[in-house]
Amino acid sequence: MEMLSLLADGFATSLSPLNLAIVILGVTAGLFIGAMPGLGSVNGVAIVLPLTFIVPPSSAIILLAAIYYGAMYGGAVSSVLLGIPGASTAVATTFDGRPMAQRGKAGLALIAAAVASFVGGTISVVLFTIFAVPLADLALAFGPAEEFALVLLAFTTFVGLGGDDILKTIIMICLGLVLSTVGLDLISGQPRLIFGDLPGFYSGISFLVLAIGVYGVGEVLHTIETSKSAPQVTPAKLTFREFGDGLRQMNRLWKTMSVGSFLGFFVGMLPAAGATPASLMAYGIAKTTSKRPETFGTGNIEGVAAPETANNAASTGSLLPMLTLGIPGSPTTALLLGGMVMWGLMPGPMLFIEQPDFVWGLISSLYTANFAAVAINIALIPLFVWALRMPFTVLCAMVLVLCIVGGFAPSQKMHDVWLIAGFGVAGYLLRKADYPLAPLVLALVLGPLMEKSFRQTLIAEQGNLLAFVERPLSGTFIALAALFFVLPLLKHVRGKEKKQVVTPAE
């Protein structure tokens, strides 16, 4: 019960008027930062970091954590409204969020995202409160072999469930893997696929550039073509009745949301993985276990809830290795870590013992940040939805501007803008040819991680391939991956047999 008293002390810190104001400010700023494609939590935290000296360290970290949290909520906004994932963590949210918006249910999709984020965030903070210290050892048990097995699992949960043309899915994964090898190779230090000697390719192709290109620009091109004959009007509005309806629909999704929360928390906790694979795995699992998997991808509310719970849970989970081991799981947590070092706090195994005030103040602020984020987010939904009622001719130009600014801002290279244009046209053509784009983007996100951990393991184990299955943790993941790969195939075959037997007439 010592923990409860510590947490109560923490609440005394986080509920002080200053810290409460800071949480609300941070969450609101984060929400908008996350909603802008190209501006993610990394940028938000980086901009605010040097300004945090005016407040005491515990308030400063609370501000940064609130921005981080707010941005996680905001990420869903551009995924749903514009179909552009603002961050890699929100890719899976576009799969069903965007179709919902196109059918005029943008408000409902955003409510689902906000509620799911809240549930994921809250469950994971509770898990964090109870298990933070013992779980640090589990994070340590993750070496390269386990990382590889986990990424493989993330791939199979998705691939196996593609549902579309399997050959096309595999082609797109291969293409994404090829794109992911561009840049400087970690192992040998040599540049690969830099097209002669274009310095822009040295740092590789960033996820954001590809996503903005194929989703943002590609989507605009596609919409221009389809709306030529019949101008597309999105009848987006939000009434209180719809709001109540949304909450009722969410109430039926407890199973999906709990799975998403636990999965998100555990996957996010592992330093290498983070929120992106977590959200994809949650989407995949929701789809396989669903009674009507075919409705996924066409605007199923469950397809928004699953990844949104998981990515928020994962963002809490990724604070765990940062605080207990001093290892940042993502660029944003790396910046938070930098901030803590600046204030003279040393994250690591001793932090919980030496700085309990700070740690529990931060943990309790995650609870308040969650409440603030869901309230502010829901209050702002009508504003977000209203943006969709703009005439298409205006909206389309604005989206293009957002795409270019969002692609240029993080690295400030024109090189990336040209790439976005190129990927936009390619994405449009691929869409016309009915190739799924998600596997392409996913392969780019997960590819480098998978390649790196695969090669690290082989180097460390002198080329012994069995190393992946000999270790208990990675062996379990590989077995699960194999299961996930085979399961849909079996279902597919069985389904076909059934169809032939039951409905021969059709």
Added chain:
Amino acid sequence: MFHSFTRRTGLAIAATALAAMAAMPAAAADWKPQKPIEMVIMAGQGGGADRLARLFQSIIQKENLASMPVLPVNKGGGSGAEALRYLSDNAGEAHKIMATLNSYYTTPIRNDIGVDIEEFTPIARMALDTFVLWVNADSDIQTLDEWVAAVKDAGGTWKMGGTGTGQEDSLVTAMLEDTFDLDITYVPFKGGGDVAKNLVGGHIDSTVNNPSEQMGFYNAGKSRPLVAFTPERLAAFPDVPTASEMGYDLVYWMQRSFVGPKEMPAEAVAYYTEMFEKLSQTEEWQTYTADKALMADFLTGDELQAYFLEERAKHAEILNSMGEGSS
């Protein structure tokens, strides 16, 4: 072209005249940045170099050491090749400075990127980061000799973790292999923190982490320093011997410095030099260097340039022996 020439000359003349007339301590007093100062970082967000650069930025901001804000910009592509190219394309700029690490020498040696670091303007060396040989605290190895024996026993399967191939950790490993005639399996990881975690998790056998990267685990009793690659013992680890005192010529540093582009105006150089000198005297910086076992060896001007060139020659030699040189 003509315009900038006259302006720069004019400024220089004015500065010289003023300095001569009033015997001002330095021309720095007259020149102030006219717009935000861009601090180019040779590494991506979140790594050790980035964290340190942002620490500098925050101290400058907090202590009001510059009249204009400092904006950190990450150009980490190609082990810093991106940043080096950027600086060399901005000759004569007075509002761009770059935070360097050892890839300042190694990147142009390993790949021909058309950059000669001799042309850049040295500003200030803030610190030298140190390297220490670490093993997991559960290991039986207590001394360097035991470590060497264990590596030899492993017959080539000893796993040393470190940062990317061709970067600092791999150079230290190559030096160890060379000195003791060892055969080590080098496993590259993405950053020092990742390396430290893998050592504590038992996935690799030893590392040559900077003290700042292992400090958290060391304080928790999870890792053990064996030997420091410094000329003298580190204040943070008084019981850890140095390789030099054991008779081995193994000294390696990571330099943390600032440079400006080619032909940076002299007044600007003086301004930044003074700014960093003040920074090096702040309490925050002094505490940080003491906590993280950094050597705060401040160096500027021609001496710094001589140091850079000497280090470059040394790195070319090590890289050559590793078979990593570009030609």
